[in-house]
Amino acid sequence: MTEQDVTIEEVDYKDFSVGGKKKWVNLIKFYLLPTWRNPEFTAYEDQIEKIKSKRRMFRRLLTPLTIIGVLMLVFISILAVYGPWLTEIPLQEVLLPFIPSDTLPFEDPTPGHPLGTTKYGFDIYARIIWGARSAMGYAFIPVIISMGCGLILGTISAYFGGPVDYGIMRFVDLMYVLPMGILTYILIPMIGRDLIIQLVIFGILGIPGNIR
Template identity: 30%
Template sequence: MSKTSILLMSRETEDPVYHRRSPWTLMIQRFKKNKRAIVGLWMVIIFVCIAIFARWLAPYDPIAQNMQIILNPPSLSHPFGTDEYGRDILSRVIYGAQISLMVGVVGVLISIVFGVALGTISGYFGGKADILIMRIMDVFMAFPSFLLALAIVSVLGPGMVNVMIAIGIFSIPAFARISRSSVMSVNNKEYIEAAKSMGSGHVRIIFKHVIPNSIAPIIVLSTMRIATAILTASGLSFLGMGAQPPTPELGAMLSSGRDYLRSDPHVSTIPGLAIMFMVLAFNMLGDGIRDALDPKMKL
């Protein structure tokens, strides 16, 4: 740790107001000091805005073909060039970012709902329920995530809806484990014992005390899992198991452009860079949130 960080931390401890601040206020203050996290946040905001306003930002129809401008290099009329069917790559990348974000967010939401529910039950009640749930999660975690997603999509059939389901399923064990450990650390706190002694039911205790006080690690994992989901969805589409033509999905665009990698590299390079920056943005944001919530930084 640098001398500057130690000095700032010592000043914070000497400030009496510091000890009256809420943990979330302290987290925001630490997050603001992390320049890499701020860059990641702005990158995420930009991609989210692109996804929301894709209809107005895209200069052309992403699936409209024009055989007269096949494989044109980047120009003023087509800043990212055109693909093998004369479609505008910029428009397709914009809509592809929209699809990738939707798949990542929906897939992670599915895993949050089921993973947090299973992890909370396991950590709060323990006993046979804990053993059963964790052994099932161990079975899922025995398979590599991408191979498990590929197997699920192979059974359900290709398509973005099935990709979301596959991403949600293979991410459940991670959320279940992190939720279980967080709940177990909270379960023995004094306010939980006080709520039980006052006659509060299990459902009330879980939703009012346990989950709100164990949500921080889940937020960090959710942010990073969106990046994993985007990468997995792109990989499945690259293999032909995700988005089907002519859907403008980044992984599918990367796959269709590999045949022109030497003669017209822009067809596959630009979608690949879009995937890279989206994944980088969420990873940087997740790292920043994790550092801001790190218990070792709390004084």
């Protein structure tokens, strides 16, 4: 009888015998080897854990505070990107030393000035739009400095370990001890009141948190 003439009963019995033998071998390994785990069961557990982790992530994201924060970021981003199309007043006309001559200080909201004017006669609506545009641009400076330097120093600390890790972690502990607000007020008058310098200082003060 050739291999092609094997009956269905023989094939089923053969598969059953192999499966049963594998089952008994796995049971013996499970009882005799404390750290042994069934690879198929472990892979199944990993798949379930991945699904649960994704569900937990979405559950944490779908909270009222997160949704409000995302909507605020989208609103500010729209103001920053489409600022020139949302107001007819250029940036130069909402900053000192320019003083507008066609408006009065503290005007009530009008069709031409939806949010009124400031004490210098500047349009508040235009200042909000141009302020959002400036804030979105300058906000990247401290974030890039703190995350970039923190990632580099944290990687060095984890890779080398030993004295290098100890020295970097003690530097982080020292930065945590210092009051950041008071330190900022001390450094800014000493270094300068330029906006870029202030943003660099804020970025440096945010490095310890990213190293951890």
